[in-house]
Amino acid sequence: MVLAVDGLRMRYGDAEVLHDVSFSAGHGEVVVLLGPNGAGKSTTIEILEGFRLRSAGTVEVLGVDPAAGDERWRSRLGIVLQSWRDHGNWRIRELLHHLGTYYAAYATNTIERPWDTDELLAAVGLSSHAEQKIKTLSGGQRRRLDVAIGIVGRPEVLFLDEPTAGFDPEARYEFHNLVRRLAAEHETTILLTTHDLDEASKLAHRILILNAGRIVAAGTTGELTALIAGEDEVRWSVDGQHFHTTTPDSTGLARDLFTQYGASVRDLEVRRASLEDTYLALVRGQEVAL
Incomplete structure (x- = not known):
């Protein structure tokens, strides 16, 4: 398993925000976390990324406990947060090229790192904006750049937290195709949070529904709809x-x-x-x- 979570719990003071969360994901699998605000989606992802220490349970990402992940382990992950803070005077091409240099040392015989800058720009639909400064981008273009930053190192595991917020329909369609290619062609394991049910049904191999810190249902779109005996x-x-x-x-x-x-x-x-x-x-x- 690429991701293995068993009995995950998270507590802030007296408030327990994750209760016995367990799931797994294999190579090339797209798993979508659905749930209302405050359900624990972002907290779950942050624990798997190594950004937040869990209160209890076991977690492994690429065979490593995220709490003990080193720099080489982190180079195998890609992360797209809900927002980024970059210097607005960077031009898109130079920023992606600069970030890519950090991954060059972690190339392997099977995975070339980083992604070629021009190929990456084309993949996220930003080729025609390559020389623009970040501060001149629209919201949708800025979000495409966020995705490019997340995958510049050709990650084996990609975490996407509300990745299509602000996308217009065409950009969302192109992003969905990119996610499918990453999973199918590169066997990238993808954990994605969204409030968009249509997006979840189109992309997910498996959907986990979180409510009040618990997984209340898990399965394919068809399996989940079959749960309702209406x-x-x-x-x-x-x-x-x-x-x-x-x-x-x-x-x-x-x-x-x-x-x-x-x-x-x-x-x-x-x-x-x-x-x-x-x-x-x-x-x-x-x-x-x-």
Whole structure:
């Protein structure tokens, strides 16, 4: 396992913000942490990055306890925080080239470090802005630079904390493709936090839902939506009259409707449980059989 977390706990004074959190991730796996503000997502990531000391439990990242990780271990990680503070007069190309020099000493026979600057600029969609000063960038462009900074060393593990905040739809689409390439082509293990349920369902091999410091559900999008034993909503019309009902068997209902009314059935619409339904039910405290 690339990431292995068992019985993780975090306490600030009398407040316990993480309660017995356990999960793992393998090579090339994208794991998404979902949860409301204050659920413990950022704290979990900071412990795995070695930025914060845990109160209890065991944690290993690339076979090393983050609390004891040395410089060589850190060179194998990539981190994209929710915000960065850089000198605004740096030009994008020179900043990425400068940061890349710190990783050159940690190249291996299998991993070339750092990423080529021009290749990296193209990967995050900043080639045409390479000579701009950071202070002139828009919010979305600044966020793309944050991602470039996080992956400049070709990390084996990448931590992304709300990475697409401020992205426009095109930039978000390009970023999602980049995440998929990193995982599939480079076997980068990625742990990502987001509030965007659509983003989670598109990127995640596995989703962990945190609420009040506990993992309340874990699985693929399909597995999580299956946890909600709800009924499908079905809407249709016959001869201008509109109908609406709920049923555990929408397929059977549709078949019966067409058997009875044939081509008179119009505007048939079936809404099944979604990841959003599952997420809202879990964070609102609905009982779910895990």
